Amino acid sequence: MRMNEGVEWALHSCVNMTWLDQDEAVTAKKLAAFYELPAAYLNKQLQSLVKAGILTSTSGPRGGFRLARRPDQITLLDIVTAIEGREDAFRCEGILRKGPGGRDDVDYRAHCELSMAMRQADLAWRKSLAGKTVADIAATVQRKHPNTxxxxxxRFESLRA
Amino acid sequence: MRMNEGVEWALHSCVNMTWLDQDEAVTAKKLAAFYELPAAYLNKQLQSLVKAGILTSTSGPRGGFRLARRPDQITLLDIVTAIEGREDAFRCEGILRKGPGGRDDVDYRAHCELSMAMRQADLAWRKSLAGKTVADIAATVQRKHPNTxxxxxxRFESLRA
DNA sequence: GCGTCGGTACTCGGATAACGCGTGTCCGAGTTGGCTCGG
DNA sequence: CCGAGCCAACTCGGACACGCGTTATCCGAGTACCGACGC
Structure with missing residues (x-):
């Protein structure tokens, strides 16, 4: 159960965008150079964020990505699910179906006690992530490191070259 | 972020063992046949449970697996970590190290706000799983389906053939 | 001088390879039970 | 009839292939800027 590497990149990139003016776009190349990441692959992750409605993209010169809405309207869960997908980590394949008294017409995600317990844990995880927004992170960082x-x-300016 | 398939097998197998007498061992073959699972692969997962101290194993005829301790002393988290490993789903690679003001001698798992937020979510997940034991699951199942x-x-007897 | 048109450079977006891990399988080490043989 | 020793079958345990998903990369479609040309 390993989370995609791109999640970390997407999270940090989104936080980085909060420091910029909302109307100025940043290219994937710059965002990648900021942390010395592979630009082409980061671009792929940013595309996922665009599809999820978290970012908007502009082509051509002076183009790039920018936040689609205010940072306090973007939760960490939004970003994680945009990259990782919406499905739960635990996959209930309904193996009870093969056991004694198992039926094909039963949704075991709603009847298997183990599946429900795993689902509940997943929900706790999601709730925790949904409780923090990109703005919250940025505010804490700003408080601890005022010159961020x-x-x-x-740094973004210096990467303009 | 997909959890291993073996987790579901391990969870159900552990619950199944609670119905048996603690001193009678069950073979991997029987546990697999119960849900029509590949025996050799399930065996691999059971070995992980043995290494984690959740099961004990006996070789030779009349051998097999049995619970190493009482079901109310085995949490779902124990089983999940035994199969999945102990490390967090989110991997903080410390990409801040490459950013402005980044230092090599800083543990960013304890200083990066995003990493801490992800860690907190992971903790909520673990706490939820640690709050339920195999005995809890078995008790609920027994209450809903008294003939389980x-x-x-x-069924285990019929698989003796 | 001003507007329009074309070219060019730059960006995203999706299609395309390579690696690693989860998945699945196999055979060997160890042990117990039962059978046989001898007393 | 009883006990000891040997054989055989059964089980776990770790070593060995396969396939899919993540990781990584490249090239094409689209667009805005810039310069040149004509009026």
Missing amino acids: REGTRA | REGTRA
């Missing part, structure tokens, strides 16, 4: 905003903008 | 114990034992 300027430092980040400066 | 006898039905399970009967």
